[in-house]
Amino acid sequence: MPARDLRIPQGTEAFYLEEAYVHRRLVRTFEDVCDSWAYFPVHTPVYDYYEAYRDLVDHEWDSQSYRLVDRSGELLVLRSDVTLFLARQMGLVLRHEDLPIRVAYSDTILRHEELHDLSKNEFFQVGAELIGPSGADADAESILLLFDALDRWGAADVVVHVGHRGIIGEAGDTARLAEAVSHRRWDAVDQLLANRSIEAPRRAELVELFGFIGTEAELDGLAGRLRHLTPREVDAVAHLRHIYRVCSDLGYTNRVRIDLSEAGSRHYHSGIVFQAYAPGASAAIASGGRYDGLLSHFGFDAPSVGFSVMLRRLQALLHTPDGLPVVATPSDADIVTRARAARDMRRDGKVASL
Amino acid sequence: MNDTALTLALPKGRLQEQSEALLAERGMPIEFEKRKLLATDADRRLSVMLVKNSDLPTYVHHGIAGLGICGTDVIYESGYSFFELMEMPFGSTRMCLAAAKGRDHESNSGRIRVATKFTRFAHDYFASHGVAADIIRLDGSVELAPVLGLAPYIVDLVETGSTLRAHDLEVVEELSTTTVVLIANPAYYKFHYRSIDALVDTLRGGLTR
Numbered sequence: 001m002p003a004r005d006l007r008i009p010q011g012t013e014a015f016y017l018e019e020a021y022v023h024r025r026l027v028r029t030f031e032d033v034c035d036s037w038a039y040f041p042v043h044t045p046v047y048d049y050y051e052a053y054r055d056l057v058d059h060e061w062d063s064q065s066y067r068l069v070d071r072s073g074e075l076l077v078l079r080s081d082v083t084l085f086l087a088r089q090m091g092l093v094l095r096h097e098d099l100p101i102r103v104a105y106s107d108t109i110l111r112h113e114e115l116h117d118l119s120k121n122e123f124f125q126v127g128a129e130l131i132g133p134s135g136a137d138a139d140a141e142s143i144l145l146l147f148d149a150l151d152r153w154g155a156a157d158v159v160v161h162v163g164h165r166g167i168i169g170e171a172g173d174t175a176r177l178a179e180a181v182s183h184r185r186w187d188a189v190d191q192l193l194a195n196r197s198i199e200a201p202r203r204a205e206l207v208e209l210f211g212f213i214g215t216e217a218e219l220d221g222l223a224g225r226l227r228h229l230t231p232r233e234v235d236a237v238a239h240l241r242h243i244y245r246v247c248s249d250l251g252y253t254n255r256v257r258i259d260l261s262e263a264g265s266r267h268y269h270s271g272i273v274f275q276a277y278a279p280g281a282s283a284a285i286a287s288g289g290r291y292d293g294l295l296s297h298f299g300f301d302a303p304s305v306g307f308s309v310m311l312r313r314l315q316a317l318l319h320t321p322d323g324l325p326v327v328a329t330p331s332d333a334d335i336v337t338r339a340r341a342a343r344d345m346r347r348d349g350k351v352a353s354l
Numbered sequence: 355m356n357d358t359a360l361t362l363a364l365p366k367g368r369l370q371e372q373s374e375a376l377l378a379e380r381g382m383p384i385e386f387e388k389r390k391l392l393a394t395d396a397d398r399r400l401s402v403m404l405v406k407n408s409d410l411p412t413y414v415h416h417g418i419a420g421l422g423i424c425g426t427d428v429i430y431e432s433g434y435s436f437f438e439l440m441e442m443p444f445g446s447t448r449m450c451l452a453a454a455k456g457r458d459h460e461s462n463s464g465r466i467r468v469a470t471k472f473t474r475f476a477h478d479y480f481a482s483h484g485v486a487a488d489i490i491r492l493d494g495s496v497e498l499a500p501v502l503g504l505a506p507y508i509v510d511l512v513e514t515g516s517t518l519r520a521h522d523l524e525v526v527e528e529l530s531t532t533t534v535v536l537i538a539n540p541a542y543y544k545f546h547y548r549s550i551d552a553l554v555d556t557l558r559g560g561l562t563r
Contacts (some may be wrong), residue, residue: 161544177379183540184437213547259544277544284541 010113013123013312021048021125021324028154030126033149034104039128042103044085049076052088056268056297058175064111071263080111080310082125083291090131091298099302100132101236106311127308131295134303135322138238139272139277139290140246142305143295146276146286147252154318155278161213161256162243162274163262166236167340169270171206172196176262202228209233210240216244232325243272268294275308278317285314360544361548362400363419365407365428369534373423380556411436411537420542421550427494427511427532428528431474436537439554447473450512450525454500459526466476469499470509479509479529497521 014024031041032098050067057065066078079085082105094101106126128137130147143160150158159222168178169195180188186207205226212222220317221227223237240258245258256279271290278285288307295302328351342352375403376383382395386401395562407424409539411432414422422495425440426448449472453459455459465486473491480487490505501521508549511532512525537555543550 018441158543183435184543213544275544277541279545280417281541282415282539284544 012110022318023311023315026315026318027126030106030149030150030309030311031104033145033152034128037102037128037148039102039104039130039145042089042105044079044082044089044105044107045083046079046270048077048085048088050075051296053077053084056084058267064113065297072239078110080109081185082127083129083294083306086129087291087294087304088298090129090304091295091300094131094295094300094302096302100130102128104128104129124311125308126311127306127307129304130336134290134292136242137246138242138303139239139305140210142288142307143243143247143248143250143256144289146309147247147250147255150276153314155285155314156255158276158278159257159340160247160252160274160276160286161257161259162240162258162272163258163264164236164238164240165261165264165269165271165273167206167209167233167285170230170232170236170264171198175267178265178267180260181261181263184211184261187209187227187286199228202213204327205229209237209342210260210263211255213261214257215243215253218247219244219258239272243313264289266291268297272305276309278314280317281313283310283313285310285317292312324351326351359394359398359401360379360421360546360553361419362402363405363410363413363421363422363424364402365410365424366505367407369423369445370404376442376444376454377558380559381554402442412535414539416446416541420539420546421536421553422537424537425532425534427472427496429535431472432493433474435540437540437543438534438535439460439538439543439550440558442534446512447511447530447532448525448528449509449530450532450549451507451509451527451529452497452500452512452518452523453507453526454521455524458524467505468505468507468509470504471496472509475530476509497523499559538560 043334047068061081065080067079068076070076086103086105089247090103099210104127104343108124110123128142129251130142130298142164146160150156171177172194177189177192180192187248189207189210191207205228208222210221219237221239244256247253262273262275268291269289270292273289274287275284276286286307288305290303290305292303295304323353327345333341338354342354344353364373368417371463373467376429377384377395381555382397382400382517384395384400386393388533392399392401403413403419407428408431410422410424411434413419414436415434417515427447429436465488467488467490467494468476469490471492471494472490476487490499492499496510498521499508500523505527509529515525536554538550
C-alpha cells in the first residue's frame with residue numbers, strides 16, 4: 001500500500017463530519033433568514049474572464065487570485081471575491097424593471113494565502129446584496145439583515161462598526177488616504193490632507209472625525225464642535241446618525257457603532273462601509289458597504305449595498321452543537337422493523353440511523 | 355486569563371524590562387513568577403504574555419494577544435499590519451548600512467552584497483532607492499559577515515556603535531530610524547476600543563506625544 005500523501009495545497013480547505021454538519025446548519029440558517037427577508041438565491045460562476053475585472057482590482061487582489069488560460073487562450077480568474085463576480089452576473093442579466101432586487105449567496109472562494117499565515121481562511125462566504133434603492137434606509141436594511149443573521153447564528157455579541165466613504169471622497173478620495181484612515185495612522189492622514197492644501201484647522205477636525213468611534217450621542221457631541229466640514233461631510237454624518245437611529249430603535253443600540261475609520265479597502269466603495277467584530281476574532285467576521293458605481297462597470301447602472309460574512313471565521317467563535325443528535329434503532333431487529341421504527345422517529349422530527 | 359483584562363504581549367529581553375518599568379510607573383506593575391510566561395497586574399487590567407521578540411507580531415496578528423509592545427523593525431519584517439497606538443518613550447534606534455572602515459564604496463560594481471537579519475526591509479529599501487543588492491539572510495552576529503568575507507556590507511540596528519567599532523566596521527549610511535510602539539490587532543482594537551484608549555491615556559500620562 002502506498003504511503004499516505006498528507007500534503008494539502010495552500011489555499012484549499014476541507015472540513016468533515018461534525019464540523020461540516022455545523023457549517024451546513026449555519027448556511028441553512030442564513031438561507032432561511034434571507035428567504036424570510038425576500039432575498040433570492042444566486043450562484044456565481046467558479047471562474048470568469050480576468051479582463052472583466054482588471055480595472056477594478058488592486059495589486060493585493062491580483063496577487064492572491066488564481067489565474068488560468070482556457071483552451072482558446074483566454075485568461076480566466078478563479079472566484080476570489082464573490083461581490084465582484086456577483087456584480088458582473090447582475091450586470092449581465094438585470095433589467096431596470098427588475099429593480100429593486102434582493103439577492104443572497106453562499107459560495108466558496110479561492111485565493112492564495114501565505115504559507116505562514118493561516119488566519120485568513122476566508123474560503124466560504126455567505127452574503128446578500130440589495131440592488132436598486134439608494135439612501136440611508138436601504139443601507140440600514142443591509143445592516144439589519146446582518147444583525148438578524150447574527151442573532152439566528154447565536155452571535156449576539158458581534159458589534160457592527162459603520163463608516164462612510166463619502167468623507168474620504170470629500171477630503172480627497174485616494175487609496176492612500178483610505179488606507180491611512182483605515183489603519184488609524186493619523187500622522188500620515190494629516191500629511192496626506194496637507195498635500196491637498198487643506199488648511200490646518202480643517203485638517204485637525206478631519207483627523208478627529210476620522211478617529212471617532214462611538215454612539216450617536218457621542219457623535220453629536222463631536223459634530224457640534226466641528227466648524228470646517230463641507231455640506232457633503234455634514235450629510236454623511238447625518239446619514240450615519242440615521243442608520244444608527246434605525247438600528248437603535250430596533251434594539252441594536254449596544255451592537256452598532258459609528259466609526260469613521262471604516263473607510264473600505266476597495267476603491268469602488270461609494271457610501272457606507274461597515275465591518276462586524278466579534279470577541280475573540282483576530283479579524284472582522286463580516287464586511288460590507290455601498291458600491292453604487294460597481295454594476296455600471298459591468299454595463300448596468302444601479303446602486304447596490306450588501307455584505308459578506310466569512311463563515312468559517314464566525315464558525316470558530318460559535319458555541320454550536322457537536323453534531324447530529326442521532327437516535328439509533330434497535331440493532332437486534334431485522335431491517336424492515338428498524339426501517340419502520342426509523343421512519344416513525346423521523347416523522348417525529350428525530351434523526352434516526354439504521 | 356481574565357476575560358475582562360486586555361491581553362498584552364511583551365518581548366523577552368531588554369524591551370521587556372523597559373516596558374515593565376513603564377507599566378509599574380503608571381500603576382500597573384507586572385510580576386512574572388519564576389519561569390512563567392503569563393502574568394496579570396494587581397488590578398487585573400492586563401493579562402501579559404512574554405514571547406520571543408520576532409514572534410510577537412504573529413501572536414498579535416492572530417489575536418492571541420490583542421496588544422503588543424514591539425519595535426517597528428520587527429513589525430516591518432513580519433509583513434503584518436497593526437494599529438500603532440503610541441510610540442513608547444524608549445528603545446528607538448537606527449537602521450544602518452555598515453561596512454569595513456575605509457572601504458572604497460566607489461569600487462562597487464553597481465551591485466552590492468548585503469548580509470542582514472532584516473531581509474524584507476533591506477530588499478524594499480534598496481529596491482526603492484534603485485540599488486541592485488544581493489541580500490543574504492543571517493539570524494545573528496551580522497557584524498561577522500564583513501569580517502569573515504561573507505558580504506562586504508551589513509544592514510543592522512546600531513545604537514552606540516560599539517559592536518561595529520569592535521569589529522573594525524563603520525556606519526556608511528543611516529537608512530531609517532526605528533521606534534518601539536504599542537500595537538493592536540485591528541479587530542481587537544475595534545471591539546475593545548474604549549478600554550484600550552483608556553490604557554493608552556494611562557500610559558501616556560506625563561509623556562509627550
